[in-house]
Each structure stands twice: as C-alpha cells, then as structure tokens.
Amino acid sequence: MSNRLAFLRRIAASGAVAAALLAPAAALLADAGPAVAQEKPxxxxxxxxxxxxxxPILVLGLNQQGPTQTVAGKIYEGLLRYDHALKPMPSLAESWEVSEDGLTYTFKLRDNVTWHDGKPFTAKDVVFTTTKFLPETHPRARANFSHVESVTAPDDHTVVFKLKQPFPAFIKAFEVSSAPMMPAHVYEGTDYKQNEKNATPIGTxxxxxxxxxxxxxxxxxxxxxxxxxxxxxxxxxxxxxxxxxxxxxxxxxxxxxxxxxxxxxxxxxxxxxxxxxxxxxxxxGYEFVAPLSWIEINHREAPLDNPKFRQALTYALDREFIRDKIWFGLGRVASGPVNSVTTGFEADKKTYEYDPEKAKALLDEIGLKPNGDGVRAEISFTPMPYGETWARLGEYIKQSWSKIGVKVNLESTDVAGWVQKVSNWDYDATNNFVYQYGDPSLGVARTYISDNIRKGVMFSNTMGYSNAKVDDLFAKAAVENDPAQRQQQLSEVQKILVEDMPVIWLLEMExxxxxxxxxxxxxxxxxxxxxxxxxxxxxxxx
Known part of the structure; x- marks a missing residue:
C-alpha cells in the first residue's frame, strides 16, 4: 500500500492532472487506513x-476473446490496471498525468521491465503497439486510439499521447485486454498474424x-x-x-x-x-466488462418498429423471476443501457415493473387487438446458443409473451448460424449480452448510434435503431471534458433510451x-x- 499511496500523492500534487483524476486519487488517500495484517504469502x-x-491463440494483441485473456492476461500486461471502482492503478506505467484541457496524457514507464526473451521494455514498444500493431489487429483499440493525434517518446521511459480533442474515456483504454503491450523487436516489419513467435508468446x-x-x-x-x-x-x-x-x-x-x-x-x-x-x-471482478444482457429487437419490421410495442413486451417480463429462477440469483435487474457499476450511470429514469395488464393496454392502444385465438401479433425468437440457461430463457420469453397475445416461434441454431442471422439482420428478436469496458463511450454508445448500423458486423447496432438526439448526446459526451456536463449528457441519453426501448434490458450480469x-x-x-x-x-x- 505504501508504494501506491506515494504514487497517488505524486498524482494529487501535479497541477497538470485533470480534475476527473484528482477526486478519485484524493478519495483513495482519504480511505487509506492502517495496513491490515495479512498472512505471509x-x-x-x-x-x-x-x-x-x-x-484459438495466446497472443492477446491478435485475439481478445475471453478464453485468450484468461490465459494471456498472465503473459501480457497493459500500462494500467483498474480497481473495483474503475480507478486506474499502475501496471507497466508507474505514474501518469493528464493535462487540464484533456488533450495530453503523459505516462512514466517502469525502468526495470524486460520482455520474456530478456530484451528491455521501453517507450518504443508502447509507440509501436498503439500506432501500428493494435490499430491493425484490434477493433476496440483501433477505435480508442483513433482519437489520438500523435504518440511520442521523449525518452525510453516516457510516452506522450496527444489527442485530437478531449476524450475522457481514454484513461480506461489501457487495461491488458484493451491495449496489451506488444514487443516491437519481435513484430516490427513482420506480418503480425503469421509471425513465427505467435506459437511461443513473449510478454512482460x-x-x-x-x-x-x-x-x-x-x-x-x-x-x-x-x-x-x-x-x-x-x-x-x-x-x-x-x-x-x-x-x-x-x-x-x-x-x-x-x-x-x-x-x-x-x-x-x-x-x-x-x-x-x-x-x-x-x-x-467483472466491473470493467460490466456485462449487460438484453433482448434484441429488429426495428425493420412492424410492429417491432413501434416503441410502445417494445414497451409492452418489457412489461410482460418478470425480470426478477428471470434473475432468481433462471439465473439462480446471479445479477441485478437492469434499469437501462448503462450498468450501475459503469461510469455515467443514471438512476433517476423511467423503469418497467412486471405488469401484463399494462402491456395489454399498450397493445390495445396501438391497435393490436386479439384475434379469435387470442393472438395480437406473431414474431420469431432466436435464442442465443450458449448453453442450457439461455435456452430456458427463450422458453420463458415465449410463455410470457403468449400471455399478452404475442405468439412466439422459437428458432434454434448453432453459434455460427446465430451470428450470421443476427449480424445480417435476419431475425425478429434474440437475446445477447455485451461488455461496457468501464465507460459509455467505450462500450455502450456503439450499440445505439446510427453510424454503427453495419450489416454483417456483430456487436454493432444490429437492431437498426436510430435517433438523432441520441447520436448527438453520445457524440458530445465522448469529447466533453467537464465531468458534470458530461454526466448531464449521459443522463439525458439514458432517459431517452428507456422511452424508446431499442432493446429490452434484462440483467446486469454477475x-x-x-x-x-x-x-x-x-x-x-x-x-x-x-x-x-x-x-x-x-x-x-x-
């Protein structure tokens, strides 16, 4: 703890640190009490x-799937780590500063780090990783570092990122899966994906x-x-x-x-x-990814394109039952697009309690009256093929929506088929979960902004949802350097989304x-x- 406190005091003393980082550092200093005696390791x-x-591979810069990170997270490292409250902590960088205008991030690297083959880790590796390797191989890192105007190394243990415009989420971009540092001496000038060293990964x-x-x-x-x-x-x-x-x-x-x-x-x-x-x-231990599960709805077909129809489907689901009986108590009922452990969460917004009668009233309001068989509408549902629990969820959804007159036809498929159907918009409804990566600008906006409607691409705006005000608020929040103003923008966009219900949020997964x-x-x-x-x-x- 002593090294960490010394580090935080250096950060707190720096006049160049952004206000957004000063408060967390001060809070950590205030909370730090006497060292607790622990059993000697x-x-x-x-x-x-x-x-x-x-x-499929252990080179984390080439593949960021969960199993790869489980193993390769011990081989590779990022510049920063993050505590359970998402506050940054040292890793390969021992300290950092952010300019008052939010445009310059300066990292001081540890001076005694070597790669597994004995070569020194230096600022050259950071510049290579963030300007050449990851932009070519890592879609999420490519997006994060697209905000950067230049990356320079004044010396072997200093790296300076200059941004095109403020991007407050940038401080969350340096976790080991988001930006694993790669050895320049191994990969520079090679075909990264075909490099012979991929079979024996070299990290720090x-x-x-x-x-x-x-x-x-x-x-x-x-x-x-x-x-x-x-x-x-x-x-x-x-x-x-x-x-x-x-x-x-x-x-x-x-x-x-x-x-x-x-x-x-x-x-x-x-x-x-x-x-x-x-x-x-x-x-x-899942606060950074903050998985949020939902029911995805294709907005390209009626009545799925009607917000009141989507609201009715939401009222018809007992999400506490889903949590307690299908997920056996794991998770929290989701209230909107931002997980409550993620930066920018807004609690004061419209919520949807289980109320089938309200669901029926909404369907009546939009003219969906039951026919002789009690059916108001008929849709297909393609359960995510990730195990028995997701199949059980599909059966529950079918039963619940049938009670308000919405007939559901379950369409089973394998993982490849499911990905193809959803990414190519060939579905009515399905279920999914995605990660938030600590900040709405990193892991939330991508689902709802119009310019991320990309056919054939999973984990984009596959629903086809479009709202110009939502686009504008997410764009402004991405570059807003004032924390209070940014929170106001994020709060407003969440309130709009819970009215539009582009998806039906189910659980903040645990x-x-x-x-x-x-x-x-x-x-x-x-x-x-x-x-x-x-x-x-x-x-x-x-």
Whole structure:
C-alpha cells in the first residue's frame, strides 16, 4: 500500500492532472487506513484453472476473446490496471498525468521491465503497439486510439499521447485486454498474424509460456526476472481444457481445479457448488466488462418498429423471476443501457415493473387487438446458443409473451448460424449480452448510434435503431471534458433510451467465480481472474 499511496500523492500534487483524476486519487488517500495484517504469502506450487473453450491463440494483441485473456492476461500486461471502482492503478506505467484541457496524457514507464526473451521494455514498444500493431489487429483499440493525434517518446521511459480533442474515456483504454503491450523487436516489419513467435508468446507478465497440449492443457511458468521483487509467488499455472459443463463442475467439486470464471459453471450448478466447504464464491471482478444482457429487437419490421410495442413486451417480463429462477440469483435487474457499476450511470429514469395488464393496454392502444385465438401479433425468437440457461430463457420469453397475445416461434441454431442471422439482420428478436469496458463511450454508445448500423458486423447496432438526439448526446459526451456536463449528457441519453426501448434490458450480469479456499488473491481488480496473478499464492498446507 505504501508504494501506491506515494504514487497517488505524486498524482494529487501535479497541477497538470485533470480534475476527473484528482477526486478519485484524493478519495483513495482519504480511505487509506492502517495496513491490515495479512498472512505471509507462501511461494511455489501450481494453480489449476479452467479455460473454456480452448483459446484459438495466446497472443492477446491478435485475439481478445475471453478464453485468450484468461490465459494471456498472465503473459501480457497493459500500462494500467483498474480497481473495483474503475480507478486506474499502475501496471507497466508507474505514474501518469493528464493535462487540464484533456488533450495530453503523459505516462512514466517502469525502468526495470524486460520482455520474456530478456530484451528491455521501453517507450518504443508502447509507440509501436498503439500506432501500428493494435490499430491493425484490434477493433476496440483501433477505435480508442483513433482519437489520438500523435504518440511520442521523449525518452525510453516516457510516452506522450496527444489527442485530437478531449476524450475522457481514454484513461480506461489501457487495461491488458484493451491495449496489451506488444514487443516491437519481435513484430516490427513482420506480418503480425503469421509471425513465427505467435506459437511461443513473449510478454512482460509474471508468467511465461511453457507448453500447450491441444485439447488438454496450457502450462505457464514463473517469470524469474519479473520486475516486482519476490513475485510471482506461484511456480506455474495449468489451464485445463474441459469442454463439458458437468465435468467442469465435477472438477471444482473434487478439487481437480482451483478456479472457474465467466460461463464455466451453469447457473443451476451454483447453489450446489456454493455449499461445498472447500470453495468460495464471488461475483466481483467483472466491473470493467460490466456485462449487460438484453433482448434484441429488429426495428425493420412492424410492429417491432413501434416503441410502445417494445414497451409492452418489457412489461410482460418478470425480470426478477428471470434473475432468481433462471439465473439462480446471479445479477441485478437492469434499469437501462448503462450498468450501475459503469461510469455515467443514471438512476433517476423511467423503469418497467412486471405488469401484463399494462402491456395489454399498450397493445390495445396501438391497435393490436386479439384475434379469435387470442393472438395480437406473431414474431420469431432466436435464442442465443450458449448453453442450457439461455435456452430456458427463450422458453420463458415465449410463455410470457403468449400471455399478452404475442405468439412466439422459437428458432434454434448453432453459434455460427446465430451470428450470421443476427449480424445480417435476419431475425425478429434474440437475446445477447455485451461488455461496457468501464465507460459509455467505450462500450455502450456503439450499440445505439446510427453510424454503427453495419450489416454483417456483430456487436454493432444490429437492431437498426436510430435517433438523432441520441447520436448527438453520445457524440458530445465522448469529447466533453467537464465531468458534470458530461454526466448531464449521459443522463439525458439514458432517459431517452428507456422511452424508446431499442432493446429490452434484462440483467446486469454477475458471473460466478469459484475459488478453492487454498488460493489467495485470485480476485483483486475490476478484471478479476483475467488479471496477471502476480499476487496469487496457494496455501500448500490445505
């Protein structure tokens, strides 16, 4: 804690730091109390972690899927990390400053960092990563760094980003999955995707690649030259590939594996595993991605294009039942497009309680009267093919909407078919969930802005929703440097969206992370088990 406090005092003392960063730093200083005595970490041992599905590659700059980050987050690092409140913390950058006008971000890099092959990590690697490698290979990073006018390195341990205009969300763009630092000496001047070193990834993290037995396991070993003295504590991490959900639950139950995360465990298995004496359950560690689930609706067909029809469908769903009986208590009922743990959340807005009678009244109002069979409208629903829980949700939606006279035809498909149908707008309704990445300008606006209606592209505005006022408010909030004014813009856009109901928000999802009680410090930041595990240790007495 002493190093972190010293760092925060340096930040708080800098007159060049943006006001948006001063307040969080001061709050952390005020909250810092006496150090709490902790059990001394033990060194050595191997940690066993589930990874599923098996990653296609371990180079995080080339692939940012969840399983890749689970493994590669221990190999690669970003400039910053983020605590559970999304406040930035040092990683490869030991300190940073933001100019008062929000246009200049200056990072001071640690001076004792080496790549796994022994070459020094310098500012050259940061410039290469953010101006050449990631803009070519990483869609999210490409968007984030499109706001940058120039990236320069005054010396080997200083990097300066000059923005074209203020972009307050930029401080959230440096987490390991958003901007993993890549070795310039390995990739510069090569075909990044075909580089022979992709088979043996080279990062700066606390663990190095050792072995990959396809279909079985991936083994990482301790980086003996890691820049934090005495870390990591573990000798190795073995990531176990276990395709079957029942087998994953059994592996946790028997102690064969120590950690699960994200969708490793089906929600209906959670109560049983939670009761086991050797396992701890936490839902922390997902604050940065802040997953939000919803029902997507194609606005290109009537009556789906009518906001009152979408409102009626919302009133017809008991979202507390969905949380408690389908997701077994995991999650919070969503109130709108911004997760309550994400920057910019607005609580004071219209909400939709479960009220089938109000739903019927809205359908009557727009002229959808029931026919002789009690049917007012007929639509198809394509459940997301990601396991039994999502299939159960589809059945519940069908039953619930039938009670207000909306007939639902369920259309099942595989993952490839689902992606093709949704991305090409060949659907009436489906369900999905997306990540928010700590700020509405990074992970929320993309779903609702008109210029992101892109046929063939998943996780864009596949609904075809368009509202010029929403476009304008998201655009203004993206570049607004005054935190109060920016919050006003974000609050206004949320109030508009809950009236238009472009999608039906269901849950602020909470994934269950199970950790064997012999494991310490598995979840310490806003990316949870995707962190680098430098601080993780195992009690070998258990």
């Amino acid at each position: 033990q060194t050595g041992g191997t940690l066993n972690v589930i990874v599923q599905p098996e990653p 993290g606390p663990f190095k690649f050792d072995q990959w037995v396809k279909g079985s396991h991936i083994r990482l070993v301790k980086n003996e030259n890691y820049y934090l003295e005495g870390k990591p504590y573990l000798d190795a991490i073995s990531f176990r590939v276990i395709p079957d959900a029942a087998s994953r639950a059994l592996a946790l139950e028997t102690g064969e594996v120590d950690i699960s995360q994200f969708n490793d465990v089906e929600p209906f298995d959670v109560p049983r595993l939670k009761a086991l004496p050797h396992l701890d359950l936490t839902t922390k 994934f269950p992370t199970f950790v064997n009680k012999r494991v310490h410090n598995a979840v310490t930041t806003a990316i949870g088990t995707s962190e680098n595990f430098a601080d993780v240790w195992v009690d070998k007495k258990n």
